[in-house]
Amino acid sequence: MSKKSFRQAINEALRQEMRRDPTVILMGEDVAGGRGGSAGTADAWGGVLGVTKGLYEEFGETRVLDTPITEASYIGAAAGAAVTGLRPVAELMFVDFVGCCLDQIMNQAAKFRYMFGGKARTPLVIRAMYGAGFNAAAQHSQALYPLFTHIPGLKVVIPSSPYEAKGLLISAIRDDDPVIFLENKVMYDVEEEVPDEPYAIPFGEANLTREGDDVTIVAFGRMVGMANEAADRLAKKGIGCTVIDPRTTSPLDGETILECVADTGRLVIVDESSPRCNMATDIAALVAEEAFDTLRAPIRRVVPPHTPVPFATVLETLYMPSVEKIEAAVTATMNHRVTEKV
Amino acid sequence: MQIARETLLRSYRAMRTIRMFEERLHVEFATGEIPGFVHLYCGEEASAVGVCANLTDNDTIASTHRGHGHCIAKGVEVAGMMAEIYGRSTGVCRGKGGSMHIADLACGMLGANGIVGGGPPLICGAALSHKTLRDGGVAVAFYGDGASNEGTTLESLNLASVWQLPAVFVVEDNGYGEATGASFACAGTQKARAAGFGMPYIECDGSDYFAVHEAAGEAIAHARAGKGPVMLHVHLQRWYGHFEGDAMTYRAPNEVAEARRDHDCLRLFRERVTQAGLFEDSVLDEVDAAVTDEIEAAVLQAKDDPLPQSADLLADVYVRY
Ligand SMILES: Cc1ncc(C[n+]2csc(CCOP(=O)(O)OP(=O)(O)O)c2C)c(N)n1
Numbered sequence A: 001m002s003k004k005s006f007r008q009a010i011n012e013a014l015r016q017e018m019r020r021d022p023t024v025i026l027m028g029e030d031v032a033g034g035r036g037g038s039a040g041t042a043d044a045w046g047g048v049l050g051v052t053k054g055l056y057e058e059f060g061e062t063r064v065l066d067t068p069i070t071e072a073s074y075i076g077a078a079a080g081a082a083v084t085g086l087r088p089v090a091e092l093m094f095v096d097f098v099g100c101c102l103d104q105i106m107n108q109a110a111k112f113r114y115m116f117g118g119k120a121r122t123p124l125v126i127r128a129m130y131g132a133g134f135n136a137a138a139q140h141s142q143a144l145y146p147l148f149t150h151i152p153g154l155k156v157v158i159p160s161s162p163y164e165a166k167g168l169l170i171s172a173i174r175d176d177d178p179v180i181f182l183e184n185k186v187m188y189d190v191e192e193e194v195p196d197e198p199y200a201i202p203f204g205e206a207n208l209t210r211e212g213d214d215v216t217i218v219a220f221g222r223m224v225g226m227a228n229e230a231a232d233r234l235a236k237k238g239i240g241c242t243v244i245d246p247r248t249t250s251p252l253d254g255e256t257i258l259e260c261v262a263d264t265g266r267l268v269i270v271d272e273s274s275p276r277c278n279m280a281t282d283i284a285a286l287v288a289e290e291a292f293d294t295l296r297a298p299i300r301r302v303v304p305p306h307t308p309v310p311f312a313t314v315l316e317t318l319y320m321p322s323v324e325k326i327e328a329a330v331t332a333t334m335n336h337r338v339t340e341k342v
Numbered sequence B: 001m002q003i004a005r006e007t008l009l010r011s012y013r014a015m016r017t018i019r020m021f022e023e024r025l026h027v028e029f030a031t032g033e034i035p036g037f038v039h040l041y042c043g044e045e046a047s048a049v050g051v052c053a054n055l056t057d058n059d060t061i062a063s064t065h066r067g068h069g070h071c072i073a074k075g076v077e078v079a080g081m082m083a084e085i086y087g088r089s090t091g092v093c094r095g096k097g098g099s100m101h102i103a104d105l106a107c108g109m110l111g112a113n114g115i116v117g118g119g120p121p122l123i124c125g126a127a128l129s130h131k132t133l134r135d136g137g138v139a140v141a142f143y144g145d146g147a148s149n150e151g152t153t154l155e156s157l158n159l160a161s162v163w164q165l166p167a168v169f170v171v172e173d174n175g176y177g178e179a180t181g182a183s184f185a186c187a188g189t190q191k192a193r194a195a196g197f198g199m200p201y202i203e204c205d206g207s208d209y210f211a212v213h214e215a216a217g218e219a220i221a222h223a224r225a226g227k228g229p230v231m232l233h234v235h236l237q238r239w240y241g242h243f244e245g246d247a248m249t250y251r252a253p254n255e256v257a258e259a260r261r262d263h264d265c266l267r268l269f270r271e272r273v274t275q276a277g278l279f280e281d282s283v284l285d286e287v288d289a290a291v292t293d294e295i296e297a298a299v300l301q302a303k304d305d306p307l308p309q310s311a312d313l314l315a316d317v318y319v320r321y
């Protein structure tokens, strides 16, 4: 056990799985970096934000493959390799770039197993960065997990901390289905205690990061930390919150959400993706359908507005969910009074 | 070909403006005051300016993540660009786009682009508009050696040929896509790619304004005459990192120094025009001084300009709600 950053935790998961299984390979733009450069170095970058640094050195060019800037072909190649015996981990860099290769994910990798009558296995992992908060503007800041969650055949993972990232990535690599693994780009330097040995966190099992009696908060990825902070502040005011980190949006641990809502009768969902057809609407529908009678207040969603992500800091800050916005939503559900129908 | 004195002076000023704009951003970025990603165009000025000197506001260009040079060359206001990069409401995109999304449709600038290979398909569309509307315009896609490998780019070369569009594809080949060399990432040659899609190919030294101007002039005239698309391959050097903050460990230690020494388009331009007796050094010095003032004023203004208002967040998602 030692303190590791989100970046190091992901790097360690990749390294340990590559040591364990020789069919695990990495590919992506500058996952090593430096090929064809005048300095003759390899591993110049180790990914744009240094997440795969050092893997080229250990595993060499047959297992760490730099690609040209051709998302459609290398993401498709990863899918093709996955269905024929390798276990590729392909890095898409910014998840926004999925626009360039969605067919290979949506119509190819996601469909193989069902469409081929259960005969295919596609152990593919696609890693990508998501989220606003970097002034990276409209084409480098999206949180597109609802898009992937919408597609049957894909599994979608959103780790909320370094510990979660390592265990979930190991599960993703060992999984026989295509997995989209989404890393919030603002979190790479977040640190916490992470075991040195490999461990797997199963998909579809939510984690309760806070427990309280009054309000259930469901949050994803970076939003979990914000929800925890809001819960801690609210606890001082005498409001108890349960915070649920579903870990994966597909499969989704609906059972845990329903159980917690049954206990608290109040639900706030924190989701940094665009608000229409996102995880907040999905979970709200689930709870409205399955747990209507347990609700003591309307479900509240803390989500951005239905706009692209703006560049300027003032606008981006307004755009994003925040601890204050979560607190306000929780307070609003607590203040709700049921009016008896006559 | 004779280039009018006026054009030459305007081009020199544009190149100097790009150089100073970028060098100033390099300094300002290091102070932490500029948000987001910034990709500098220093060293590549003659490409944007040599091409755009053959265009008017009626023509369209699409740019890349490394877009400041194309914007300035196409006539986007420097003050508005600087304000945009600082995220001010006075910016050309009202602070909503930033460095990677500067666009000004009024002067035919279809936008810098955060998506590599995003521009070439758009340029097919712009060229189709020019052709259909018979407005005599030409559409030019600037894209890097790295972007030349994107499916969108290759499909666009084909489409432009099939539709015989008035389009020019300018491959700005600075030898790198991020930290990866073009010698590793680009199979075959750009020349063979152009031939493969049945279009003429011209190449030139991108540090020589006159060479770019001439090659681009030929390519643009061809497209404008309705003879279909052309590929223009410009050989360039990038003087800074891929983005600000890149330590460039993948480049030989002397590579940038040599590029600055041997391929400085501004120095080469000055030598040529003064030796030919076209301009006195003092005329060019005056331009340099004027540009220095302009950039200084733009930075001071940008820092002082108002931030966007909260209502701006919700504005302009749609034309009508
Ligand atoms: C679709 C897509 N893939 C990857 C990136 C990340 N990226 C930004 S710039 C760049 C390199 C582009 O190289 P090149 O086209 O040669 O342009 P240069 O930076 O050399 O001007 C990459 C890979 C991106 N922005 N968009």
Ligand SMILES: [Mg+2]
Binding pocket: B144, B145, B146, B172, B173, B174, B175, B176, B177, B178
């Ligand atoms: Mg390049």
